[in-house]
Amino acid sequence: MNIQDQKHLNLQSDKSTGSLSNQDDDVTFIKESSVKNLLNWTDCVDAMESALVAISNTSQNSETEPFSSQTPRTFTFAGNKGVLLTMPGYASNYTLNSVTGSDKKHSTLSCKLVTSFSGNSQLNPAIPGILGTILLFNSDTGKLKAIVDGTEITAWRTAAVSVVATKYLYCDLSLKNLDGNMTGKELAIVGCGTQGRIHALAMLNYFPNVFIKVKLWNRSLNRAEKLKKELNALFPEIIIVIADSSILCVAGAD
Numbered sequence: 001m002n003i004q005d006q007k008h009l010n011l012q013s014d015k016s017t018g019s020l021s022n023q024d025d026d027v028t029f030i031k032e033s034s035v036k037n038l039l040n041w042t043d044c045v046d047a048m049e050s051a052l053v054a055i056s057n058t059s060q061n062s063e064t065e066p067f068s069s070q071t072p073r074t075f076t077f078a079g080n081k082g083v084l085l086t087m088p089g090y091a092s093n094y095t096l097n098s099v100t101g102s103d104k105k106h107s108t109l110s111c112k113l114v115t116s117f118s119g120n121s122q123l124n125p126a127i128p129g130i131l132g133t134i135l136l137f138n139s140d141t142g143k144l145k146a147i148v149d150g151t152e153i154t155a156w157r158t159a160a161v162s163v164v165a166t167k168y169l170y171c172d173l174s175l176k177n178l179d180g181n182m183t184g185k186e187l188a189i190v191g192c193g194t195q196g197r198i199h200a201l202a203m204l205n206y207f208p209n210v211f212i213k214v215k216l217w218n219r220s221l222n223r224a225e226k227l228k229k230e231l232n233a234l235f236p237e238i239i240i241v242i243a244d245s246s247i248l249c250v251a252g253a254d
């Protein structure tokens with residue numbers, strides 16, 4: 001949203017949160033840089049775990065138990081350039097243990113709008129091919145509460161779901177039991193685009209002291225080199241190597 005749009009909506013800047021709020025009808029806009037500041041892996045993985053519990057609950061007792069309603073996403077094709085996806089969803093009675101503890105129950109009514117335009121990588125400067133915007137509604141009244149930049153959230157939430165899957169299907173341990181049981185592991189990242197990068201960051205941040213080595217492979221070398229440099233700076237204690245092929249990348253990895 002540019003400055004003109006913000007003025008048009010009568011949005012006012014809140015310097016403490018970086019968010020913009022419309023005092024008349026209380027719609028908050030959270031821009032990408034603020035989203036980046038707010039995200040952390042513990043809360044994000046916790047939220048995904050709660051969402052998966054709500055989705056998996058078959059009792060359908062929406063009054064007291066975790067409950068979800070999710071209609072299939074729609075696809076609107078923008079010629080042959082790209083696609084607009086709509087992703088509505090509702091989840092209720094879920095907890096966010098790391099944020100508000102296990103007693104407080106939350107409900108969320110939301111619709112994510114995602115565009116996927118593969119040509120964006122050729123722009124100068126390039127922008128992500130997948131861009132997201134999230135509309136959050138008051139789940140008691142249906143009134144729009146917030147518009148949140150969803151590009152970073154989309155990237156994080158996808159990797160966070162992989163972390164939840166890894167935690168239960170691979171580790172088969174609660175996080176508390178990880179220490180001492182899981183060390184010396186090798187992580188393989190095949191493809192170093194947006195998702196490859198964020199999966200590496202998610203795994204290394206969420207499972208500290210577990211990995212001693214990360215093997216990267218990407219079709220073009222420069223993207224693997226860029227991620228190697230970033231990971232070296234963030235995790236100097238971990239050995240980061242670039243594999244010569246996707247097969248060599250996954251060989252021997254955990």
Ligand SMILES: NC(=O)C1=CN([C@@H]2O[C@H](COP(=O)(O)OP(=O)(O)OC[C@H]3O[C@@H](n4cnc5c(N)ncnc54)[C@H](O)[C@@H]3O)[C@@H](O)[C@H]2O)C=CC1
Nearest residue numbers: 129130151154155156158191192193194195196218219220
């Ligand atoms: N970016 C996001 O937030 C999300 C992405 N996804 C999905 O994840 C997948 C990857 O998306 P992004 O990481 O955003 O894309 P990206 O464009 O950032 O990365 C694509 C990766 O695929 C590799 N690649 C493309 N064609 C290849 C080929 N023929 N052979 C070998 N490697 C090839 C590229 O080298 C690059 O590493 C897509 O299917 C996307 O729909 C799903 C959810 C969220």
Ligand SMILES: O=C(O)C1=NCCCC1
Nearest residue numbers: 085087112114116130154
């Ligand atoms: O958010 C999602 O889920 C997405 N799925 C595939 C395309 C990118 C976003």
